[in-house]
Amino acid sequence: MNDTLFSQLVEASRELPGNRWSVGGNAPVMASRMAMEGCDVLLGGSFSSDLTEVLSQHITGQSIAHAPRPFSFDDHNPYLASMEDFAQKLQNFHPDLLVVGGLQMMDNFPFKEGEREALLGRLARVMSSVPQETGVHFEMASFVDEGLMGDLLSLVVPLADSLGMNEQELPNLLSLIKRGNVTVLSDPNPRVATVLDQMRELYRLVNERHRESGSPQNGRPLTRLHVHTLAFQAIIVTRGSQWKNTMSATAKASLTANRHVCGSPDINPSKAKLILDESFSVSRQEGSQRIPLQEDRPVSCWDEDDYQICVAPVLVCTEVFQTAGGGDNISAAGLVLQI
Template structure:
């Protein structure tokens, strides 16, 4: 079925080519059309065209779709502004970059911004001084070209899910008047989540090649910071969980754990225990997706792991920085890497994904964990890694996530092949730590699939927008789209009380 669909995509391209070549050729189409070779088609269509056309043919919704999705618990208003422009307006002098786990001053902000801009990497930090933050926020809101958007992982995921008219979305989080105005009408917000004041996050964007002093951005990205107490304490968590009994979701999406990092050990140690208690109280046959985000405190990440947050969710979404940081915090594979150099090596990524599912997921007969799915995304490609037997339609899901990354980054509703480029490796290894398979990317079947033990990997390239208009929320849109196209193979497979050995034999 997969190859037939790919052949259909090829055929459509070939017909289009023949049609535009002149009447003599088109008259012969009804008599005989040989299936064109890849070489023939690639001479007349770019690789980007082949991938985009194949996506449109191969991406199909699952037979069993979600009806009601509950999303929580971080929400805010994003103020998006030019990072270099704002810092110049604040009369901050350019200097060398230096990462800070928590920002205490404008100088800290400048150093952290330069540090990540030079690497073209996304990051998010807490700003400890409320008064200084409010002054910077006012300057950002008044800066020429500043824009206000729905912000916060939960709200952004909810907004994306609400673009599907048959899907009802519940959003719990600190929702102020401006955010409520910006939200899709299809989103239900419990009265307990409404508050008088909005939480604001400042998004400092930079473009590929943009310079400030001696620093130059290798690619477009953004630096996020806030002084956000409501989201920082996950204050909407209890409202979120208590709303589920009435809403009766068939999927739960949780985010906001990263916001607690800047609140200090005493708060997050207590709160993580309460998060675990809250998750375990959610109806057991409902899968839970956890969206991770940028963190810097290895002790905090270890607390998330030690409090067993990952094993009690069904699915997680993360990017290359979050993946490597998780491995570094727990001394996993390739923890000796300080950072990725260029496009993350597929074999190394595959090693870490497999390790997470083995260490914290449903991986063997003794496992009581629920984690069976990881949606990994980086600029050039995406991977969905799933434990066999739990999830269906994952080829379509990973392609759908890549497609929305391509279109949304360019500010479009669909992929425009004249505005994107392929940056994914055409050949790669399935593992770096072990003797892996040598794999390749085929533009007319743009999902490469391999298995390691009981885990299946689906990789698809991203058609990278050459001049992205907005990078904020891309990861959330990718995860949301991937979830929309995902299907549960067995509803009872999640967080079930049945004998673990029987469950493993049935599904793992």
């Protein structure tokens, strides 16, 4: 929260050899990736004039702030200041998909009493305003404020039919639903079977909460869940839902992970490695099926209950160009092929 210190850090970074500027912020990063993949995007956020110069021509931006440069120090975005302008433009934009992200900016922010809940209530009304045929995706992030997590669980998650998160955010959300608190520790390199079991449980619990809420006006069932890890991508999609091309989307997410981190549109096998085992179990339950990795068909998909699961290994980049923004690029790339 110390803007002076942050400014000093930014100025000091200018002296580092090989430094460069890159688009930051969840919404601009996801919008840039979707534009790169051929989408027309309406972007809501508070941006500097520097940022608008590098945004794609396929992006229509709202609420442009004339700050001298973009900072991660931020006392503006927690108030969702661009939301009203965005909501007005949204009515005539008729999107196939509404993406909500960046709410971690509200984490431990010193709001006045009732202020945060009111802001999220307004966001919930925006999310509720889009037609049922429009997909709504909520991109999770790292949260430690259990009060904020509780508000998101009651006001935002029920209005999204798609959720995106990493291997640490998944057990966090699951723990909050099951036990009412956020996990302190999580495995940075979890087994596929562990993640799939957690995804199944989250899918089941979120949809149970939806059914118990009664009226469909109270929200949407969860029909898509994407978890991105360093070693693999996993997507669950409800059969018969509006989400399509799940196998291709899982592959796209995996390839985007390599391209973003290596900073290259080409996949160079000499600069990548597989850290996923040669086979994986679909569950930690004893006797569960093991699926081998096949070089000529690396994305594995199978049906369970009312959903399909797809898992793809990631060609982990070994010559890192950039890790920041990885999750947003991966999630956005996967979404593009499913709408």
